[in-house]
Amino acid sequence: MDSTSRYLSMEKPNKADHLWRYTPWKKVHPTGDLSEIPPLSPPEISLGIIDGSELPPGIELKRGVFGEPDFSMSSALTNSFLHSSAETSRWTLVVDKGFSSEKPVIIDIKTGDLASVAHISLEIGKMSEFELITRVTGSSEWFGLLRTGQIQDGAVVNDVVIGLLDRGTMLRSDSIEICRDAQVRAGTVSSGSERTKSDLRYIMRETGGNIRVLGSILSAESMHLDHHIEIHHEAPETFSRLSWHSACGGSSRTIGTGMLTIRKGSIGADAAQIFHNLLLSKTAEADSIPELEVMENDVIGCGHGTANGPIDEEQMFYLKARGFDEDDAKRSLIAAFLNSTLSEMGGVDLHEWLVGELTLQLEALNA
Amino acid sequence: MEENSDARVAVGEYKAGWHDPEESTIRFDFGLSEEVVREISSLKNEPQWMTEVRVKAFKHFSERKMPTWGNMSMLEEIDFDKICYYLRSSESTEKDWEDVPEDIRNTFERLGIPEAEQKWLSGVTAQYESEAVYHSIREDLESQGVIFLDMDSGLREYPDLVKKWFCSVVPYSDNKFSALNTAVWSGGSFIYVPEGVHVEMPVQAYFRINAKNMGQFERTLIIADKGSSIHYVEGCTAPTYSTDSLHSAVVELIALPGSHIRYSTIQNWSANVYNLVTKRGIAHENAKIEWVDGNIGSKLTMKYPAVILKGEGSHAEVISVAYSGAGQHQDAGAKIHHLASNTTSKILSKSISKNGGRGSYRGMVTVSPKADNCKLNVVCDALILDEGSRSDTYPTMEVANPTARCEHEASVSKVSDEQLFYLMSRGHSEEESLAMIVNGFFEPFTRELPMEYAVELNQLMALEMEGSIG
Numbered sequence: 001m002d003s004t005s006r007y008l009s010m011e012k013p014n015k016a017d018h019l020w021r022y023t024p025w026k027k028v029h030p031t032g033d034l035s036e037i038p039p040l041s042p043p044e045i046s047l048g049i050i051d052g053s054e055l056p057p058g059i060e061l062k063r064g065v066f067g068e069p070d071f072s073m074s075s076a077l078t079n080s081f082l083h084s085s086a087e088t089s090r091w092t093l094v095v096d097k098g099f100s101s102e103k104p105v106i107i108d109i110k111t112g113d114l115a116s117v118a119h120i121s122l123e124i125g126k127m128s129e130f131e132l133i134t135r136v137t138g139s140s141e142w143f144g145l146l147r148t149g150q151i152q153d154g155a156v157v158n159d160v161v162i163g164l165l166d167r168g169t170m171l172r173s174d175s176i177e178i179c180r181d182a183q184v185r186a187g188t189v190s191s192g193s194e195r196t197k198s199d200l201r202y203i204m205r206e207t208g209g210n211i212r213v214l215g216s217i218l219s220a221e222s223m224h225l226d227h228h229i230e231i232h233h234e235a236p237e238t239f240s241r242l243s244w245h246s247a248c249g250g251s252s253r254t255i256g257t258g259m260l261t262i263r264k265g266s267i268g269a270d271a272a273q274i275f276h277n278l279l280l281s282k283t284a285e286a287d288s289i290p291e292l293e294v295m296e297n298d299v300i301g302c303g304h305g306t307a308n309g310p311i312d313e314e315q316m317f318y319l320k321a322r323g324f325d326e327d328d329a330k331r332s333l334i335a336a337f338l339n340s341t342l343s344e345m346g347g348v349d350l351h352e353w354l355v356g357e358l359t360l361q362l363e364a365l366n367a
Numbered sequence: 368m369e370e371n372s373d374a375r376v377a378v379g380e381y382k383a384g385w386h387d388p389e390e391s392t393i394r395f396d397f398g399l400s401e402e403v404v405r406e407i408s409s410l411k412n413e414p415q416w417m418t419e420v421r422v423k424a425f426k427h428f429s430e431r432k433m434p435t436w437g438n439m440s441m442l443e444e445i446d447f448d449k450i451c452y453y454l455r456s457s458e459s460t461e462k463d464w465e466d467v468p469e470d471i472r473n474t475f476e477r478l479g480i481p482e483a484e485q486k487w488l489s490g491v492t493a494q495y496e497s498e499a500v501y502h503s504i505r506e507d508l509e510s511q512g513v514i515f516l517d518m519d520s521g522l523r524e525y526p527d528l529v530k531k532w533f534c535s536v537v538p539y540s541d542n543k544f545s546a547l548n549t550a551v552w553s554g555g556s557f558i559y560v561p562e563g564v565h566v567e568m569p570v571q572a573y574f575r576i577n578a579k580n581m582g583q584f585e586r587t588l589i590i591a592d593k594g595s596s597i598h599y600v601e602g603c604t605a606p607t608y609s610t611d612s613l614h615s616a617v618v619e620l621i622a623l624p625g626s627h628i629r630y631s632t633i634q635n636w637s638a639n640v641y642n643l644v645t646k647r648g649i650a651h652e653n654a655k656i657e658w659v660d661g662n663i664g665s666k667l668t669m670k671y672p673a674v675i676l677k678g679e680g681s682h683a684e685v686i687s688v689a690y691s692g693a694g695q696h697q698d699a700g701a702k703i704h705h706l707a708s709n710t711t712s713k714i715l716s717k718s719i720s721k722n723g724g725r726g727s728y729r730g731m732v733t734v735s736p737k738a739d740n741c742k743l744n745v746v747c748d749a750l751i752l753d754e755g756s757r758s759d760t761y762p763t764m765e766v767a768n769p770t771a772r773c774e775h776e777a778s779v780s781k782v783s784d785e786q787l788f789y790l791m792s793r794g795h796s797e798e799e800s801l802a803m804i805v806n807g808f809f810e811p812f813t814r815e816l817p818m819e820y821a822v823e824l825n826q827l828m829a830l831e832m833e834g835s836i837g
Contacts, residue, residue: 016435264755279769282736292760294779297751303778308766 003068004037007080019075019199022255022287023226028171028197029081030115030142037081040117040144042089044110049103050133050353058099059130061107065090065121069148073203073232074175082146082173086119093132093149097125104131104158104350109145111138111165122149122176124157131158131346133353141168143193153180153206158346160187162357163196172198180206187345189354190225191218191361201230204238214345215244216338216354218361219252219284226255231273233266242273242290245341247334249280257289260304262296270300277308278337280330331362393455397580398448401425404550407453411519411553414526417533424539424549431543434669437729438696441667445641450582450613452551454496467493467501490515490570494585497553508566514559515570518586521557528559532588536619536647536675545645548584548617555585555616560595560626569598569631569817576612576640587618591626591654598629600817611666612640620648622656624678631659631816634668638694642668647702652678659815660687662697671729673702676710676738683712688812691724691756700730700761701745705771708739715811716747720756727759734771741768747777750808752801 001009012034013020031038047061071079093107109118120134136143143165151157163170170193178184190196202211211231219225231240246254256275277286290304311333319329335358342354393410395403404425408418433442490504492515499517508515514525522529539549556572576583591597614636622628628648636642642665648656658672674683689697703712718726728747749758760777782804790800806813813821 018436277766279766279771282769284769285736285765285767287763287765288775289761289763290775290777291762292777292779293757294749294751294759295757297753297756297781299779299781301778301780303776304760304762305776306762306764306773307775308764308771308773310769310771 003080003083007037007084010077013077019228023197028169037085040085041114043116043118045091045118046108048106050106051103053103056101058096059105060094062092062094065092065119071175074201075199078173078199079146082117082144083119086117086146089117090119092121092123095124095128097127099125099128099130101130104133106133106135109136111140111143113139115140115142117144119146124151124155126152127154129156131350134161136163136165139166143170145172147174150177150179151182151184154182156183158185158350160345162189163193165193167194169193169195174200176202178202178204178209178211181208183210185212185345187214189216194223196225199228203232205234207235207237210239213242214341216342217246217254218338219248219254221250221252223252228257230259232261233269233271234263236267238266238269240271243341244275245338246286247278247280247337248284248286251283253285255287259291262294262299262302264295266296267298268300271302273304275306279308279310335362395451395453397451399452403452407551416530421550424546427540428543428546428550431546433543437669437698438667441696449580451580452582453553454581455498462503492517492556492572494554494574496581499554511564512561513564513566516557518555518557532590532621536649537617537645541645544615544643545617548586548615552584552586555587558589560591560597562592563594566597569600571600573602580612582613585616589628590621591623591628593623594625596627600631602633614640614642616644618646620656622648622650622654624652624654627655629657633661634664636664638666640665644670647673649675649677650681650683653680654678655682657684662689662699667696669698671700671702675704675706677706679707680709685714686812686815687716688809689718689726691720691726693722693724696725698727698729700728702731705734705738705741710738710741712743714745717809717812718749718758719752719805720758721752723755725757729761731763733765734768736767738768739770741771743773745775749779751781
């Protein structure tokens with residue numbers, strides 16, 4: 001069955017479905033009419049190096065996706081919808097075996113003003129080593145991003161997606177397989193869109209997979225940012241960490257739901273997830289659900305945690321005593337809070353670039 | 368091994384698994400209908416309002432779908448048409464132990480109830496099938512105005528008090544099983560502690576299912592008036608049958624300003640009992656509610672003791688342990704809702720899974736926008752003792768106030784080789800060492816129990832640990 005038929009034949013989820021509890025499918029569907037897959041435009045997509053220099057050989061963004069992606073571990077509803085609607089906007093990032101780049105590579109997605117969608121398949125070759133930024137900008141009412149693919153044996157990849165839409169809704173779904181001994185840092189920086197629903201799933205089916213999933217989420221005004229992250233350990237000696245920091249101001253709401261599964265046979269698995277929420281206003285709300293399912297007894301350890309709180313008064317006092325005014329002190333502490341995950345997402349160049357982007361967002365929100 | 372032999376002597380191999388011959392004075396046919404509901408109410412000679420509540424609840428139960436979360440495959444196995452909803456084995460609730468029918472008396476004597484009453488309880492209710500068969504309270508408490516009755520007597524003797532509070536904390540429409548309980552409830556405890564009275568020693572209720580395919584639906588309502596305190600302890604057992612029984616209770620606690628209610632449970636149903644219970648308390652200004660909840664038995668338990676912190680300065684604590692053995696799923700947890708400022712709460716959950724058992728923590732903590740300066744802490748620890756066992760945690764935290772300080776932490780691990788080595792190097796066998804580690808793991812729970820319960824729980828756990836090695 002193709003993805004269009006699959007989507008149309010599926011029963012649409014209600015609020016009892018855990019994944020859609022806080023953000024119903026109707027709210028993130030482009031038209032709200034769940035029975036249709038409306039025509040969506042392809043966004044403008046380009047591949048480059050963040051400083052504008054020439055791309056080294058061994059990396060290419062090709063039109064089209066080969067074969068039907070494996071959606072067995074992902075939300076059939078979201079992925080069928082996005083896969084079907086992205087028929088004219090499918091791309092494959094092909095990275096050769098052993099490819100290496102010192103400068104971060106960027107996939108720049110400009111949505112323009114129209115509702116648009118893109119499917120990017122990641123085919124990251126063995127033993128490659130690089131940093132990848134996927135930046136989404138534009139003023140469209142609705143944007144959908146589907147990312148699928150594999151990070152193959154021994155690859156070392158820092159993969160950061162930064163969503164900076166001026167308005168509207170962003171629907172994102174990742175379904176990424178991490179192969180033997182691959183090391184991945186998967187970062188998400190989210191700020192801008194009025195509503196975000198993302199469903200990020202990482203699967204380790206082979207020994208030695210290693211992933212750190214990091215989030216820096218900044219919400220203000222009436223934004224509604226809902227991120228669901230699943231990490232599946234299906235092989236021995238696999239390692240994962242999920243660290244998610246959300247700062248919410250205005251009357252915004254952030255939601256972080258995590259699902260960590262350790263399948264039987266994942267001997268020596270080591271997994272942990274933590275959600276930190278900084279509440280900045282009386283009317284903001286932060287929800288966290290860090291879930292854990294462990295079916296193997298011989299593990300290094302599996303844990304999760306969540307902590308919510310306001311800006312620390314002592315830290316504010318410290319900064320104010322050193323000449324910061326109220327707003328500057330607050331902005332600095334928010335930046336530091338978000339930076340603690342941001343700084344883990346990649347090397348110096350990537351970090352500097354991300355801090356620059358985040359600073360612009362903070363200033364815009366402050367204004 | 369010596370310790371485990373002691374344990375076997377003390378508690379036997381699921382010591383409560385025997386059953387008496389079924390001798391009933393009234394037994395309804397299997398299945399549930401409005402007629403059955405009305406008949407139960409009529410048999411008890413209840414006021415009209417209660418009959419109406421029962422019928423409304425029955426309609427809600429009939430229309431409401433089964434939960435779409437939790438262990439749905441186990442829930443689907445429940446056949447509501449093959450359950451007996453009312454069975455009375457004794458003509459009345461006796462105040463004198465000698466007046467209880469002999470076979471029932473023997474059952475509770477084997478469970479140690481009268482002995483415990485003499486030693487360390489302020490009062491006892493013993494429920495057998497659908498009705499309380501024995502009930503007593505110390506005279507000095509009675510003279511201070513403490514009401515401790517089975518729920519049916521409570522409704523008869525204090526109808527206004529019951530009408531005021533019944534369904535006020537757990538409405539029948541709360542969930543499918545609270546609707547079922549409200550429709551067919553029978554037995555349970557009714558307690559009222561007057562203003563300023565402190566009940567120093569615990570009161571106890573003991574629930575026993577004896578018949579096959581039996582449903583026990585007791586209803587408990589505890590009201591602690593201003594500045595009072597009470598500790599209520601309940602225990603549950605059932606025989607081991609090849610067919611399943613259903614226990615679906617509702618417990619409502621009302622802690623008025625400055626009062627303190629502690630509710631302790633050791634649930635040791637046999638492994639053929641579905642234990643689907645709704646327990647909730649409401650705490651007014653500066654009141655305190657504690658749930659101390661031990662889940663050792665049953666086939667499937669779904670139980671999430673809840674506290675609504677309605678009054679400023681109120682406090683809630685839930686301490687729970689769960690042991691999941693072969694074929695068992697303990698889906699337990701806690702819910703705390705912070706609705707007022709300066710409220711605090713603490714949840715500590717410990718679970719052990721063994722022989723393919725599954726332990727799940729499912730919890731929810733919310734802080735409402737108007738609740739300033741709340742503090743809450745949730746800790747979940749789980750041990751998986753062997754291959755094929757499973758542990759899950761599903762915590763939800765919804766915080767809508769920036770002044771709240773909320774923490775949640777959880778870990779799943781196996782028994783540390785270093786701890787085992789340490790104990791074995793001091794002369795303990797591996798099995799004994801494991802039992803000691805498990806008892807240590809449960810210690811934050813057992814220290815909150817009355818001594819007799821704590822000792823029995825330790826022995827029970829030592830017995831469950833037998834055969835864990837090799």
